[in-house]
Amino acid sequence: MAADRDAQTETASIEANFAAVRQTMAEAAAAVERRADSVTLVAVSKVQPEARVDAALQVGHRTFGENYVQEAQERWRPRRPRYPDLDLHLVGPLQSNKAGEAVALFDLIQTLDRDKLAAALSKEMAKQGRRVPCLIQVNTGEEPQKAGLAPLEVEAFLHRARETHGLEVRGLMAIPPAAEPPAPHFALLAELARKLDLPIVSMGMSEDYPTAIRLGATHVRVGTALFGARPERKR
Ligand SMILES: *Cc1c(COP(=O)(O)O)cnc(C)c1O
Secondary structure (H helix, E strand, O other): OHHHHHHHHHHHHHHHHHHHHHHHHHHHHHHOOOOHHHOEEEEEOOOOOHHHHHHHHHOOOOEEEEOOHHHHHHHHOOOHHHOOOOEEEEOOOOOHHHHHHHHHHOOEEEEEOOHHHHHHHHHHHHHHOOOOOEEEEEOOOOOOOOOOEOHHHHHHHHHHHHHHOOOOEEEEEEOOOOOOOOHHHHHHHHHHHHHOOOOEEEOOOOOOHHHHHHOOOOEEEEOHHHHOOOOOOOO
């Protein structure tokens, strides 16, 4: 009984969070005369308790972002048969030796960032007979510790990803430097996507998704604002 009540409280608060984020997204879109449905909400569920993820499914949400391949497999493989319209995005860094598992599980890989990975993904897609579209991760702040290509490298890499590796690249993704205002980074990413004729622009997290939408995000990746603070990752 107590557990049931907890689950109900969880669902109620997650439902309220989704409604609030949706409302904020719609306002940001309206401010720049964009339609609310031109922006996809990717609910980033990494390390969140299962009950919160189930609550999100219960309120009808289907597009989720995950950072860790193994955690995502454990969470989503058993749920997939019940939710055939799930849309799972990998938003964390991918090691080439996990490419097969990623291709089998995800519907969009947002973090393509090097030739070795492009080759591994390409090989796995051929082997599994499954084409998974990708986004190129761009390191807009050119931070040495962060994944992604420098903005000036993106065009040549896009051609290699398509021509050499035969990948379906649909857009760009970025995580701006934590210590800087994100707007110039968002503007740069959107401009680069426009120049390269790429339809998807994945940018904006809990702290800054309204700004990202005003600057052209087609996908925002929101975790804490939907699910609450993340517990520490268990290893
Ligand atoms: C964790 C994560 C998010 C979500 O961050 P919040 O601040 O919790 O909204 C978005 N994108 C990526 C790549 C992440 O790793």
